[in-house]
Amino acid sequence: xxxxxxxxxxxxxxxxxxxxxxxxxxxxxxxxxxxxxxxxxxxxxxxxxxxxxxxxxxxxxxxxxxxxxxxxxxxxxxxxxxxxxxxxxxxxxxxxxxxxxxxxxxxxxxxxxxxxxxxxxxxxxxxxxxxxxxxxxxxxxxxxxxxxxxxxxxxxxxxxxxxxxxxxxxxxxxxxxxxxxxxxxxxxxx
Numbered sequence: 637x638x639x640x641x642x643x644x645x646x647x648x649x650x651x652x653x654x655x656x657x658x659x660x661x662x663x664x665x666x667x668x669x670x671x672x673x674x675x676x677x678x679x680x681x682x683x684x685x686x687x688x689x690x691x692x693x694x695x696x697x698x699x700x701x702x703x704x705x706x707x708x709x710x711x712x713x714x715x716x717x718x719x720x721x722x723x724x725x726x727x728x729x730x731x732x733x734x735x736x737x738x739x740x741x742x743x744x745x746x747x748x749x750x751x752x753x754x755x756x757x758x759x760x761x762x763x764x765x766x767x768x769x770x771x772x773x774x775x776x777x778x779x780x781x782x783x784x785x786x787x788x789x790x791x792x793x794x795x796x797x798x799x800x801x802x803x804x805x806x807x808x809x810x811x812x813x814x815x816x817x818x819x820x821x822x823x824x825x826x
Contacts, residue, residue, distance in 0.1 A: 638662075638663055638664065638665040639663060639664050639665065639686045639687055639752070639753075639756040640665050640667045640683070640685045640686045640687070641658070641664065641665070641666055641667065641685050641686060641687040641688065641689060641752075641756075642666070642667060642668045642669065642670065642676065642679050642680060642683060642685045642687075642688055642689070643655060643658075643666060643668075643669045643670070643689045644669070644670045644671075644672075644673065644675075644676030644679075644688065644689065644690045644691060644694070644699075645669075645671070645689070645691040645694075645718060646671050646672060646691060646693075646694050646695050647691075648671070650691075650718075650741070651669045651671070654666075654689065655669060657745055657748070657749070658749075658752075661749060663753070664749075664752065664753075664756075667683050667685060668683055668685075671695075672694050672695055672696045672697070673694045673696050673697035673699070673702045673705075674696055674697070676688070676690065676694075676702070676706075677702065677705055677706065677709070680706055680709050680710070680713065681709050684709075684710050684713070685713060686712070686713065686714065686756060687713070687714050687715075687716065687752070687755065687756055688706050688713055688714070688715045688716070689716055689718055689739075689752075690702060690703070690706065690715055690716070690717055690718065690735075691717075691718050691719070692717050692718065692719040692721065692726060692730070692738070693719070699717060699719075700717070700729055700730060700733055701733075703715050703717075703730065703733040703734045703735050704733060704734060707734050714736050714755055714756070715734065715735040715736060716735060716736050716737060716738070716739055716751075716752070716755055716761075717730040717735050717737070717738040717739070718738070718739055718741055719738055719739075719740060719741065720740070720741045720742070721740070726738055727761070728809060729810075731760070731761075731820065732809060732810065732811065732816075732820055736755045736759070736760045736761060737751075737755065737760055737761025738761065739751050739752075739761075767805075770791075770801065771801060771804070771805055772826065773791055774787060774791065774798055774801040774802065774805070775805065775817065775820070775821040775826050776821065776826040777790055777791065777798075778802070778814070778817055778818050778821055779818055779821035779822050779826045781818075784798045784799050784802070802814065802817060805817055
């Protein structure tokens with residue numbers, strides 16, 4: 637079965653290049669393209685794609701702000717951001733808002749296609765926003781459902797230390813609840 641996708645990017649050359657790359661793949665079907673957020677949302681509403689490739693910078697909207705709108709139209713649609721910015725902060729912001737991740741426009745065609753297939757198969761992209769190994773450990777414990785006390789015991793820390801990491805992560809990731817941290821951890825594959 638083919639993965640049906642739409643491309644939303646304001647640069648015609650990028651849209652055409654990506655469309656040609658994707659059209660050459662037997663398992664990927666570009667069912668439409670759009671040059672702005674409004675047109676992209678209308679296209680998604682009409683076509684109900686499996687996957688939306690969404691540029692992070694559009695002339696009429698911030699791509700990050702549009703993620704929720706695409707997901708509201710169809711909760712089964714998966715969104716992957718495209719950006720010329722490869723910094724982890726952009727990827728973390730995309731994942732936090734519901735995208736499956738971010739693909740830098742500087743990726744090789746082979747890596748780009750591999751990533752799309754991974755997301756189309758239900759995967760998410762690894763995003764850690766520059767987390768330290770200990771922060772990743774704490775998030776991993778939270779994702780498994782551990783309390784602060786259980787996470788502390790598993791990691792050889794004090795419960796107050798785990799709480800400190802949680803507060804630090806909430807601030808860095810702009811997440812306001814423990815549940816938000818758990819969702820973030822699961823989205824990045826921890």
